[in-house]
Amino acid sequence: xxxxxxxxxxxxxxxxxxxxxxxxxxxxxxxxxxxxxxxxxxxxxxxxxxxxxxxxxxxxxxxxxxxxxxxxxxxxxxxxxxxxxxxxxxxxxxxxxxxxxxxxxxxxxxxxxxxxxxxxxxxxxxxxxxxxxxxxxxxxxxxxxxxxxxxxxxxxxxxxxxxxxxxxxxxxxxxxxxxxxxxxxxxxxxxxxxx
Amino acid sequence: xxxxxxxxxxxxxxxxxxxxxxxxxxxxxxxxxxxxxxxxxxxxxxxxxxxxxxxxxxxxxxxxxxxxxxxxxxxxxxxxxxxxxxxxxxxxxxxxxxxxxxxxxxxxxxxxxxxxxxxxxxxxxxxxxxxxxxxxxxxxxxxxxxxxxxxxxxxxxxxxxxxxxxxxxxxxxxxxxxxxxxxxxxxxxxxxxxxxxxxxxxxxxxxxxxxxxxxxxxxxxxxxx
Numbered sequence: 373x374x375x376x377x378x379x380x381x382x383x384x385x386x387x388x389x390x391x392x393x394x395x396x397x398x399x400x401x402x403x404x405x406x407x408x409x410x411x412x413x414x415x416x417x418x419x420x421x422x423x424x425x426x427x428x429x430x431x432x433x434x435x436x437x438x439x440x441x442x443x444x445x446x447x448x449x450x451x452x453x454x455x456x457x458x459x460x461x462x463x464x465x466x467x468x469x470x471x472x473x474x475x476x477x478x479x480x481x482x483x484x485x486x487x488x489x490x491x492x493x494x495x496x497x498x499x500x501x502x503x504x505x506x507x508x509x510x511x512x513x514x515x516x517x518x519x520x521x522x523x524x525x526x527x528x529x530x531x532x533x534x535x536x537x538x539x540x541x542x543x544x545x546x547x548x549x550x551x552x553x554x555x556x557x558x559x560x561x562x563x564x565x566x567x
Numbered sequence: 568x569x570x571x572x573x574x575x576x577x578x579x580x581x582x583x584x585x586x587x588x589x590x591x592x593x594x595x596x597x598x599x600x601x602x603x604x605x606x607x608x609x610x611x612x613x614x615x616x617x618x619x620x621x622x623x624x625x626x627x628x629x630x631x632x633x634x635x636x637x638x639x640x641x642x643x644x645x646x647x648x649x650x651x652x653x654x655x656x657x658x659x660x661x662x663x664x665x666x667x668x669x670x671x672x673x674x675x676x677x678x679x680x681x682x683x684x685x686x687x688x689x690x691x692x693x694x695x696x697x698x699x700x701x702x703x704x705x706x707x708x709x710x711x712x713x714x715x716x717x718x719x720x721x722x723x724x725x726x727x728x729x730x731x732x733x734x735x736x737x738x739x740x741x742x743x744x745x746x747x748x749x750x751x752x753x754x755x756x757x758x759x760x761x762x763x764x765x766x767x768x769x770x771x772x773x774x775x776x777x778x779x780x781x782x783x784x785x786x787x788x789x790x791x792x
Contacts, residue, residue, distance in 0.1 A: 379637045386641050390648035397655050404659035412662075488603065489723075489741035498724075498739075 412482075413438075417451045420468030420478035427451065433561060435554070440468070447471055453482070454554030458546045461485035463494075467511070467551055473559050476520075479511035481547070491543035507544065510534050516555050522548045574699050581703025587680045588711040588753075589760045594680035598712060599749040601671050605728050608716025609709065610664050614657070614672060616705025618649045619681050620698060627689040627697035642685045643676070650675045680708065718752050719743045 417427050417438060425443040429436075436453035449471050455464040463484045468477035481495045496504050503509065514520060515531035522545050528535045536544035587593045594615070601611045622645050633641045654672045657665040665672065675681065684704055689697040717727055723743030725733035733739075742748050 375634060375636070379634050382633055383637055383640060383644070386644045390644055394648060394651055394655075397652055401655040401659040405655075405662075408658075408662040488744045489739065 416466045416480045416482060417468070419480045420451055420466050421448060422478065423448055424451075424468075435557060435561075437558065449477060450558065452554050452558055454550055454557070455483075456546065456550035456553060458484055459486050459491045459540075459542045463543075463546055463550060465547065465550060467554065469516075469555065469558070473555060473562060474516050476511045476514045476516060476551075479508045479547075479551070481508065484543075486540070486543045491540045493537045493540050494543050494547055497537065507537055511551075516552075519552045519556075520548050574696065577696055577699040578703035578706075581700065581705070581707040582710065583707070585704075586707045586711060587704050588708065589757060591680075591683070593683050594678045594708065596674060597671050597678060598715065599746065599753060601668055602712055602716035602719055602749060602752075603723065603744045604720040604726075605713055605716040606664075607667055608712035610661075610668060611671065612705065612709035612712045614653045614668075615675055615678060615680065615708055616702070617653055618646060618675055619684060619701040619705050621649050622646045622681060622685060623689040623697040623701040624694055626685050627692060627694045630690045638690065639682070639686070642682060642690075646681055646685070647676045680704065715749070715752055715756065718756075719748055723748060 414427075417440060418424050421427075421440045423442050424440045426445070427438040427440045429438055430450075438451040440448055440451050442448050450469045450473070451466055452469065453464065453466050455462050457463070461484070463486070464482045466480045466482055468479075469475070470477065484492070484495065486492050486494065493499075494507050497507060498504055500506055510528065511534065513531070514534065517532055520532050520534055522534050522536045522541075524536050524541060526535070534544070534548055581587065583590075585591060588595075588598055597611050597615065602608045622642070625645050626642060650673060653675070654665075657668075657672060684701060688700045692700070721727055721732060722740045725731060725737050725739050740748075743752070
């Protein structure tokens with residue numbers, strides 16, 4: 373009996389001490405972590421909307437979306453965060469769109485766990501010495517009309533075509549599919565008046 | 568004076584004689600998973616060393632107060648506390664590093680290297696000695712992870728610590744930064760380590776036998792095989 377009490381007391385004391393210490397550290401770290409998150413979002417928004425000066429989170433939207441304005445507070449469109457399945461895990465990306473939700477202003481991959489050296493070329497392709505960001509850059513000025521399509525082998529010739537990466541077709545296709553789904557959802561919300 | 572020598576021994580044994588990866592084969596999960604680059608290897612080893620040292624201090628301090636029946640539970644609680652501290656501090660101060668190490672920081676909790684050293688060493692020795700032991704093990708882990716990450720980075724990306732070291736015509740071996748590359752490099756390194764150990768042992772035995780021969784030549788015959 374004595375032993376049981378001793379075991380209980382020991383574990384309780386250790387638990388209480390570690391809980392107390394951790395809550396202290398967590399409350400110190402929380403603002404720093406929130407700050408980094410906000411910084412990362414800000415950087416991504418300015419990448420996908422090069423003319424952006426400021427942005428507001430759209431609270432009424434059920435997905436993460438931002439209204440983006442230029443230096444004179446004129447609306448220049450939206451920035452949408454959307455995610456979907458890639459080759460081996462989630463791909464989370466941000467896309468910048470014009471007000472009409474038709475022209476894409478830019479794309480930034482926020483999170484991905486694609487195959488290193490193959491699927492990761494959707495972020496940066498080191499084998500292309502001239503423009504290692506050629507894949508995400510293709511989305512600049514692409515037209516979502518009727519939707520984006522990925523083409524294999526040939527160069528993209530129409531404004532809604534995106535050339536897939538050789539050796540990373542599935543990852544390239546996944547990005548296009550995620551984009552189509554996200555933009556479609558944003559359109560529905562705009563038509564429904566929640567944007 | 569003699570005590571000082573043994574204290575440094577506690578440190579040095581972790582570097583090679585009891586190297587956590589090559590000799591004890593502990594902590595394989597982070598060893599294989601995060602060593603895609605030398606930088607990741609260093610960060611992982613530093614995080615592990617931090618947890619190892621601080622848990623050792625606490626555990627060797629309170630080792631006589633913990634009932635043996637709940638010692639493992641207590642160790643895990645203490646280790647988990649320090650791991651969470653590392654995780655939070657990293658997220659707050661080094662967000663990029665924290666993202667590249669991803670889920671492997673919280674997994675230090677179950678790294679058998681840490682629990683193993685607590686059970687085998689800190690629970691039986693004083694604070695100073697335990698700190699030396701943990702620092703030695705941590706340094707051994709650091710060196711191993713740096714070598715492993717360095718080799719994989721050089722062949723897999725053509726860089727070392729982010730600096731290009733391979734000529735521009737070099738086509739990176741993608742397999743080296745894939746999980747398969749981790750097994751290949753670790754296997755080869757362990758193989759070389761074992762060859763070295765075997766050779767050293769054989770030389771020592773020959774040396775021992777020849778000395779034995781000079782005293783009593785008859786008994787050495789059985790050892791020839």
